Amino acid sequence: MLRDLSISLLLAAGLLTGCSWDEAGTEASATSAMSGTVPTIDQVVTAMGLDGVDSAMLTGTAWRIRNSFRQTLTASPPWPERDRISNWTQAVDLQVPAMFGSGDTFASNLFLEPPVAGTHTLNVPADSSRWSQQMEIWLTPWGFVKGALSSGAQGSRVEMDGVAYTKFSFQSPESITSPSGMRYTVNGYVNADNLVVRTETWVDDAFMGDLHVVGLFDEYMSYNGLMVPLVIEQQRAGGGVFGISISSAAANPTNLDELLPAPAVSGEDSGSPAAASTPTADLTQQIGEGAWLVTGGYVALVVEYADHLVVFESGQSEARGEQIIQQIREHISAKEIRFIVNSHPHSDHTAGLVPFMREGATLVTHANNVDFLDMALNTPRTLLGEEPLNAEVMGVAGVGVFEDASNRLELHSVPNLHTDGMLVAVLPVQGVMFEADFTLPQPGAEANPFVKTLARYVVENDVQFERYLAVHAANVPQTRADLVATITGE
Numbered sequence: 001m002l003r004d005l006s007i008s009l010l011l012a013a014g015l016l017t018g019c020s021w022d023e024a025g026t027e028a029s030a031t032s033a034m035s036g037t038v039p040t041i042d043q044v045v046t047a048m049g050l051d052g053v054d055s056a057m058l059t060g061t062a063w064r065i066r067n068s069f070r071q072t073l074t075a076s077p078p079w080p081e082r083d084r085i086s087n088w089t090q091a092v093d094l095q096v097p098a099m100f101g102s103g104d105t106f107a108s109n110l111f112l113e114p115p116v117a118g119t120h121t122l123n124v125p126a127d128s129s130r131w132s133q134q135m136e137i138w139l140t141p142w143g144f145v146k147g148a149l150s151s152g153a154q155g156s157r158v159e160m161d162g163v164a165y166t167k168f169s170f171q172s173p174e175s176i177t178s179p180s181g182m183r184y185t186v187n188g189y190v191n192a193d194n195l196v197v198r199t200e201t202w203v204d205d206a207f208m209g210d211l212h213v214v215g216l217f218d219e220y221m222s223y224n225g226l227m228v229p230l231v232i233e234q235q236r237a238g239g240g241v242f243g244i245s246i247s248s249a250a251a252n253p254t255n256l257d258e259l260l261p262a263p264a265v266s267g268e269d270s271g272s273p274a275a276a277s278t279p280t281a282d283l284t285q286q287i288g289e290g291a292w293l294v295t296g297g298y299v300a301l302v303v304e305y306a307d308h309l310v311v312f313e314s315g316q317s318e319a320r321g322e323q324i325i326q327q328i329r330e331h332i333s334a335k336e337i338r339f340i341v342n343s344h345p346h347s348d349h350t351a352g353l354v355p356f357m358r359e360g361a362t363l364v365t366h367a368n369n370v371d372f373l374d375m376a377l378n379t380p381r382t383l384l385g386e387e388p389l390n391a392e393v394m395g396v397a398g399v400g401v402f403e404d405a406s407n408r409l410e411l412h413s414v415p416n417l418h419t420d421g422m423l424v425a426v427l428p429v430q431g432v433m434f435e436a437d438f439t440l441p442q443p444g445a446e447a448n449p450f451v452k453t454l455a456r457y458v459v460e461n462d463v464q465f466e467r468y469l470a471v472h473a474a475n476v477p478q479t480r481a482d483l484v485a486t487i488t489g490e
């Protein structure tokens with residue numbers, strides 16, 4: 001039932017077409033079947049069993065998206081690959097507020113190395129003023145109701161897929177605002193039983209803009225009066241990223257202090273990897289006629305044409321993207337950067353795209369990534385206080401070529417187990433392959449499966465080059481022969 005509901009909600013929200021939620025349209029179209037009584041938030045408090053409840057704890061099993069949001073096999077949702085989290089325990093203090101959850105994982109990584117035991121935590125420290133953390137509390141059904149109650153929210157009728165709901169909205173506390181100075185909005189949707197079935201907010205994200213985060217709740221059950229959805233799912237940008245199957249729950253646990261350990265860390269990010277401390281140092285390295293690398297972080301490849309440049313790979317952060325552009329301007333060329341090519345859609349290989357979009361470059365990516373990157377880069381950036389990027393995105397399937405009389409850059413599609421949206425660069429004139437994440441193994445070690453995929457591709461398609469250069473630079477020179485050696489004897 002929840003699955004059907006969530007799909008219809010997504011359709012109503014226009015997310016499947018990449019549009020933002022057209023709230024006025026949704027409500028305007030819901031003029032019929034609105035005759036039911038609109039409950040007050042107090043009635044919702046009672047229906048949810050939240051009278052006198054200041055905290056709650058729950059246990060069960062959980063799951064998370066494999067490798068984390070934007071590190072998935074496919075760029076666009078759904079992302080079916082998940083890691084199981086056992087022994088999930090979560091406590092929420094609705095008064096402070098604060099929340100802490102943790103459970104055990106046994107998971108592989110992006111490079112398909114053998115799984116290892118680990119811990120997944122969800123920590124909202126008591127002193128956190130960051131919405132990316134705080135929202136985790138307000139998106140729970142109990143946090144949502146408490147937030148709506150304390151702000152005196154009034155319900156309004158909305159209809160989605162022929163079903164009427166009551167919608168309540170409130171704003172983040174005055175002390176918690178976005179970089180543009182806006183308070184964040186939280187919406188919740190209550191069903192005919194006055195139970196919260198869906199919550200949502202938007203959080204500023206340097207890459208995704210106003211990132212839409214949704215909580216979905218199904219199969220409510222009473223635990224001594226506290227109404228608890230046995231199935232919880234959180235979605236980001238339209239795809240499930242985390243979920244819980246609850247097996248027990250309790251209101252006002254007596255051991256709340258033990259369940260909410262004082263956070264040892266400040267909870268503040270260390271921030272993006274900084275640009276080089278000496279911005280005028282020359283980080284460029286010519287690798288042939290009309291071709292350069294920009295080193296000093298994730299390495300970028302710059303290819304020069306008669307009246308423009310093409311850059312392959314944008315860096316691991318916005319600051320690094322800006323640094324690459326600055327390096328190009330100071331040490332390579334003043335020509336227009338007409339195209340920025342993305343090796344693959346993982347977060348650490350796309351974070352630097354934003355400065356290139358501001359520069360007016362067209363993004364070129366594997367065809368499988370076009371929908372997601374177009375949606376992400378053209379999402380409004382109001383919470384960040386930034387102008388829209390108006391990103392242009394082009395897809396490459398098979399082999400794409402940028403060529404004029406002076407230079408030739410080939411983009412080869414090499415889908416693999418790391419990502420189904422991978423492009424690899426080849427410069428036939430300079431004799432170079434430039435790749436991301438196909439890191440060759442240490443001498444004597446076995447290559448991972450996607451390195452072998454690239455080696456087979458090179459052999460089967462007779463792709464010729466001498467030097468094997470990487471976004472993640474190797475500390476020894478590597479060659480085509482080193483790549484092909486990973487599959488010799490097969």
Ligand SMILES: [Zn+2]
Pocket residue numbers: 110344346349418419437
């Ligand atoms: Zn990757």
